[in-house]
Amino acid sequence: MADARHTDAPPPGAKVRLERAGEGGRLTLLAEPLGVVRGSFGLSIFGPLIMLVGMTIYGRVAMLGEVDAAAAVISIALFLIGLLMGMIGIEMGTRRYRIEAGGDGLSVHRRSGLPGRAWQWPRESIVAIEVAQAPFNAAGRPVYRLHVIPRRGKALKLMTGRDQRELAWIADRLADALGLGEAAADDCGPSTKQPS
Secondary structure, X not given: OOOHHXXXXXXOOOOEEEEEOOOOOOEEEEEOOOOHHHXXXXXXXXXXXXXXXXXXXXXXXXXXXXXXXXXXXXXXXXXXXHHHXXXXXXXXXXXXXXXXXXXXXXXXXXXXXXXXXXXXXXXXXXXXXXXXXXXXXXXXXXXXXXXXXXXXXXXXXXXXXXOHHHHHHHHHHHHHHHOOOOOOOOOOOOOOEOOO
């Protein structure tokens, strides 16, 4: 059986599709959002729960007729922290990517509920595209992401939380389109770059 990373067909269950502009032409990868629950690593669930705790504390204290400054501050702080966590979770879970690669370089466009972001590099300024393990786990399992490593500056870390095989397939397709050779994490196993 052929290795899916060396074909244009993504691995089963991948939320990404590939488009090519002609034979050997510019490659475009379109990655759909992971969803608010999976893509936010629980922030979209824990945020509203923390908001509820804050409102419950304030409501309970108010019912007793003993509203004091400390209880109000704690309640408002919990509410705002929960609100922020929920908003960040929604933003993370709705991220979609458009990545274009070819002989002239690489461009990455990320859209979500917030204003989009875009990055661009000429071909000669890209050293590697790797799959790396994030410095945190989710539900006791390692979390992976894609790193675009330029000659100068910091690596761009994106697509956090996607399946390791999907990321390896993406890294391999991009490295091939850019003429970088095999992408890092070639066997999708222990050689994957450790947390950074």
